[in-house]
Amino acid sequence: MRLVSSGSMPLSPLCLPNGYAPSTGIPFNNSLCFKQRKDQRNIVCACVAPPPPNIGRGGFSANKFTDSYKPEKLSRIGEPEEEDSDVLIECRNVYKSFGEKHILRGVSFKIRHGEAVGIIGPSGTGKSTILKIIAGLLAPDRGEVYIRGKKRDGLISDEEMSGLRIGLVFQSAALFDSMTVRENVGFLLYENSSMPEEQIKDLVAETLAAVGLKGVEDRLPSELSGGMKKRVALARSIIFDTTKETIEPEVLLYDEPTAGLDPIASTVVEDLIRYVHLKDEDAVGKPGKIASYVVVTHQHSTIRRAVDRLLFLHEGKVVWQGMTHEFMTSTKPIVQQVAGFSFVETGLSCCLYCDDSFVRVPFLNARIGA
Numbered sequence: 001m002r003l004v005s006s007g008s009m010p011l012s013p014l015c016l017p018n019g020y021a022p023s024t025g026i027p028f029n030n031s032l033c034f035k036q037r038k039d040q041r042n043i044v045c046a047c048v049a050p051p052p053p054n055i056g057r058g059g060f061s062a063n064k065f066t067d068s069y070k071p072e073k074l075s076r077i078g079e080p081e082e083e084d085s086d087v088l089i090e091c092r093n094v095y096k097s098f099g100e101k102h103i104l105r106g107v108s109f110k111i112r113h114g115e116a117v118g119i120i121g122p123s124g125t126g127k128s129t130i131l132k133i134i135a136g137l138l139a140p141d142r143g144e145v146y147i148r149g150k151k152r153d154g155l156i157s158d159e160e161m162s163g164l165r166i167g168l169v170f171q172s173a174a175l176f177d178s179m180t181v182r183e184n185v186g187f188l189l190y191e192n193s194s195m196p197e198e199q200i201k202d203l204v205a206e207t208l209a210a211v212g213l214k215g216v217e218d219r220l221p222s223e224l225s226g227g228m229k230k231r232v233a234l235a236r237s238i239i240f241d242t243t244k245e246t247i248e249p250e251v252l253l254y255d256e257p258t259a260g261l262d263p264i265a266s267t268v269v270e271d272l273i274r275y276v277h278l279k280d281e282d283a284v285g286k287p288g289k290i291a292s293y294v295v296v297t298h299q300h301s302t303i304r305r306a307v308d309r310l311l312f313l314h315e316g317k318v319v320w321q322g323m324t325h326e327f328m329t330s331t332k333p334i335v336q337q338v339a340g341f342s343f344v345e346t347g348l349s350c351c352l353y354c355d356d357s358f359v360r361v362p363f364l365n366a367r368i369g370a
């Protein structure tokens with residue numbers, strides 16, 4: 001079967017034109033990496049705190065977390081402290097208001113090395129806000145954000161532009177329309193690295209292949225489907241300067257990555273999110289480089305396919321957290337309200353071809369909310 005991805009919502013990448021979040025209009029922190037190119041500014045959501053000596057690819061087993069994780073233990077007082085050496089990001093009692101609107105009211109959670117975490121909850125409950133706070137684009141009013149145990153004060157600063165990279169992949173459109181796919185994906189390398197153009201060109205092609213796109217380098221975003229744009233943005237968020245000695249693990253934050261896509265295109269994006277994770281292999285069979293990721297989503301297919309653990313945000317707090325399968329069977333009323341509505345589920349075993357690239361989709365479970 002040959003897939004022509006369709007979908008109306010282009011994925012926004014790590015970099016945004018004009019320094020504003022399209023969904024909110026919030027101006028970004030000017031202390032971030034700003035560059036002028038073709039009259040556009042870009043911002044990198046990347047950084048923070050150098051790695052401890054014992055962390056890194058292979059330094060921690062991803063299974064360490066999933067094997068030992070006992071969600072009910074998190075809040076019990078008097079029990080022995082959890083092992084925290086693999087915690088990459090921690091939000092501790094985070095509050096955020098916009099004027100009179102008190103959005104976050106004491107949000108606490110940890111993201112560990114190797115984790116695939118989903119954040120779910122009703123509309124307007126602050127899911128995107130917490131992503132922006134983790135990325136350092138918004139500062140909490142109260143509470144703390146720790147990156148590898150180091151407290152971050154306010155927004156990302158220039159001093160933090162090393163160590164753990166945190167990439168934010170926005171829901172809304174943010175590919176540079178006047179640039180080709182190659183220029184979009186290689187943007188940061190063209191601007192910030194000393195890599196020769198030819199090398200960047202090869203790396204861009206390789207990275208596009210990793211997300212199942214080949215031969216689209218010279219196209220403009222307007223010549224791509226919504227699903228392809230999302231994959232271009234994903235490629236842009238995972239491209240690294242390979243000439244640097246240490247390639248740090250990266251945490252990716254996805255804000256509704258499948259919004260606006262049809263079930264098949266959603267499935268492709270959900271699986272790609274998995275494939276670029278260190279526990280899996282990308283579309284050309286290379287190990288994924290993303291240490292951990294967090295996905296904000298409303299889609300059940302994304303919950304089922306792309307994440308292992310869930311944080312359920314409601315009225316400004318994390319009211320439930322646990323493994324995905326526990327969410328589906330939870331007896332907690334607020335969870336049942338969200339998890340319990342009926343689905344039509346189709347099970348198909350298929351392979352999808354996107355352009356000339358092969359994308360593995362072993363099972364397509366298209367779920368349609370009733």
Ligand SMILES: Nc1ncnc2c1ncn2[C@@H]1O[C@H](COP(=O)(O)OP(=O)(O)OP(=O)(O)O)[C@@H](O)[C@H]1O
Pocket residue numbers: 024026098101103121122123124125126127128129130
């Ligand atoms: N910069 C801002 N200024 C004022 N209000 C804001 C700002 N950013 C977010 N809000 C408000 O905060 C609330 C939470 O927004 P947020 O986008 O985090 O919610 P969400 O849970 O991601 O919602 P959805 O699921 O609908 O995307 C909303 O009421 C929104 O209007």
